[in-house]
Amino acid sequence: MLAEERRFRIREILSGQRTITASDLCAALGVTAATVRRDLAALEQDGVLVRSHGGAVSRMSSTNFQPSYETLSHSHSNEKHAIARAAEHLVLDGETVFLEGSTTVFELARGLHQRNRLTVVTNSPTIVCQLQRSSGVTVLCTGGELQKDTFYFSGEWAQRALSEIRLDKAILGVSAIDLSYGVSTANHAEAQIKKMITRAAKTRIALADHSKFGTQTFAYVGPVADIDVLVTDSGTDPKYIKGLREAGVEVVVAACQETRKGPSKRTHSHK
Amino acid sequence: MLAEERRFRIREILSGQRTITASDLCAALGVTAATVRRDLAALEQDGVLVRSHGGAVSRMSSTNFQPSYETLSHSHSNEKHAIARAAEHLVLDGETVFLEGSTTVFELARGLHQRNRLTVVTNSPTIVCQLQRSSGVTVLCTGGELQKDTFYFSGEWAQRALSEIRLDKAILGVSAIDLSYGVSTANHAEAQIKKMITRAAKTRIALADHSKFGTQTFAYVGPVADIDVLVTDSGTDPKYIKGLREAGVEVVVAACQETRKGPSKRTHSHK
DNA sequence: TCAAAATCGATCATAAACAAACAAATTGAC
DNA sequence: GTCAATTTGTTTGTTTATGATCGATTTTGA
Incomplete structure (x- = not known):
């Protein structure tokens, strides 16, 4: 394999996952650690990644462009993972869905x-970057x-784009939800x-972890009855779930399987 | 087999696969390594491919969905850095500029x-993400x-957005430029x-490193006379610069200060 | 805090690939 | 046919890429 090709592969891997360990690269590429180190040094010089002990972190990946104020690493990340995984099953191949930017x-x-054969429309540059390498997903952005x-x-521009489309499903992050007042947001x-x-959208899917309730x-955005499906985590007070169901909302409670036991399971985040 | 036919075969092979090794080409074409190297050197001169130790990588944006070498790699990164730095001075505070996506x-x-007080309009999600934290820069995206x-x-959506704006300056990457044919692109x-x-745009600024010339x-995009300012690196053949100036184009040659002198090119980045 | 394990940077050896110079074959013009 | 120009193959020394080795450094866990 050519050196250039090998470095391509590293880029590809890094575009899918944010970090990579040197030993994983050795196995994936079939070369020794010395070569991997040299490749990583070269790619770091090109500004593609940042090396760290034991591997490297992508600089090009969209993950890097994430908003800093609400880094998903800390605030309810397990819950959000669970919610995202549950909501993922609601999106079917062949559909056209809107993904609204939120963590x-x-x-x-x-x-x-x-x-x-999935078509994604979004108003979030981060989501565009996240999906830009997915060959099976058509990505449109409102601008x-x-x-x-x-x-x-x-x-x-965004409003006009939205006025011209019809979607199978819209997936929205919710920043505040109250049974009587409905859904609201800060902006x-x-x-x-x-x-x-x-x-x-024909079907409106809202994602909200338990901290957003009440x-x-x-x-003001709209009443809770505007939501067709709401996905939340198991920490949500049952009274809200009951209230939502009475309002005609289908509620999916995502099981938060991954309990965080070790205080620092994440490896290469040494900084 | 004629030399031209042989080189055509190499192009064919590279349109199917992104990389090729020199030894594979020897076997496929029935010639020695010296001939293959000469062919690869010629094709590199033509901008068809980029040589790498042991073979070559295609520069053509392939027919399938795979991104081209150019979009992924930082080839000629020194030259590009120099060009970018030089062009940066052409953008003034308070202006409204278009940045077209290219490396x-x-x-x-x-x-x-x-x-x-800078307003940036772009059709590149990468550039949006790059500037999204810059508080002094207003970012608009065509979508x-x-x-x-x-x-x-x-x-x-992109076309309509562009039809509704007037810009002080537009900065465009150029993928191919020829004095008589003008500017062209693969897509x-x-x-x-x-x-x-x-x-x-009132003022059109084109960025092109030396490998893009000829x-x-x-x-087809347009004649070279459509360009107001062209920024290139010092490796460009003076005949092109002369021709452009005769066509009324202001040419800026960016000095590539970081000359690769020592044997330590990119490896051994001992800081 | 210390000690073990893993990883790193630097160096060297080796094999492959390279560039350059030259020789042989081919081509085309006269 | 001869001659020059071009192309291809061969030879030579040089450069590059890679893996192995050896201290030095960092991380990790107690």
Whole structure:
């Protein structure tokens, strides 16, 4: 195998997963650790990745472009993983779905990598980057002006794009949900986009971990009855689930199987 | 077998697979390694491929969905760095500029991080992610359908967005430039977008490293006279620079300060 | 904190691939 | 036919890529 080809492979691997260990690369590429180290050094010089003891972290991967304020590493990451995995099954091959930018939906997007004949529309550059290497997924982006606080597109271009499409399913992250007040969000532009997505989709799927329940924020989006399916984690108070079901919402409770036992199971995050 | 036919066979092989080893070519063509090397050198000169120790990597954007060598690799990264740095000075605070997705332009975008009162419009999700943390830069994205080979947006949404704006400057990557044929690109959709950007901008700035000169590809974009400023590296044949200037193009030659002198090229980056 | 294990950087040896110079074969013009 | 130009193969020394080795450094777990 050519050296260039080998480095291509490393890039490919890194575009799928954010980090890679040197020993894994040895096995995957069939070369010794010395060669892997040389490759990683070269790729680091090219700005593709950042080396760290035992492996490397991608710099090009979309994971890197994630919003910093709500890094998914800490806040309810297990719950979000579980929710994303459960919601993933609601997306079927051949469908056209909207993915709205939020950390949970981003988790979900990662799981759609291998799909076939799937069309994804999104207003999140992060999700576009996440799916840009997936050959079986057609990716459309609304465009618009990038909101610096939420990292997704809104504005006239986004709204007009949304006004021109009809979707099988829309998957929305929810930042606040209350049985009586309904769904709300902190940002006015975001609320407007959410409303338009809601109108454009046949089936509306909302993702909300347990911490979002019983809260209200500034900008009103719509009543809970607008939601067709809500996916949440097992930590949600049953009274909310009951209330939602009474309002006609199908509620999916994702089992949070992976209990965090070791305080630091994650290896290469030494910084 | 004629030399021309042999080289055509190499092109054929490379359109099917991304890489080829020199020894495989020896066997396939029934010639010695010296001849194969000569062929590869000629084809590299023509911009068809990039040689690598033991073989070569295709530079053509392949027919299948796989991204081309150019989009993934940082080949000629020194030259591209120099070009990006030089072009950066052409962008002034307060302006509205279009950044078209290409590896060189991506380098440039990285340098705009600290700017103030700058408005950037782009059709590249990578550039959006690159600038999404820059508080002084307003980012707009055309949206559209993501092209899986080039990683940027095209299609109706992108075209309509471009038809509605006027820009101070447009910065475009050039994949092939020839004095008589003009600028061309491998992808039809891309050519269309480039044409629209050209129309929307008051000043058109093209970035092209030396390997792009004297080449032609499938889709025609426009004559060289459409370019206002062209930034290239010092490896470009002076005859091209002269020809461009005669056509009324302002040519900026970026000094590639980091000369690869010692035997330690990219390996042994002992800091 | 210490000690064991893993990983790293540097160096060297080797084999493969390289460039360059030269020789042989081929081609085309006269 | 001869001669020059081109192309291809061969030879030669040089460069490059890779794997092995050896301390040095870092991580990990107690």
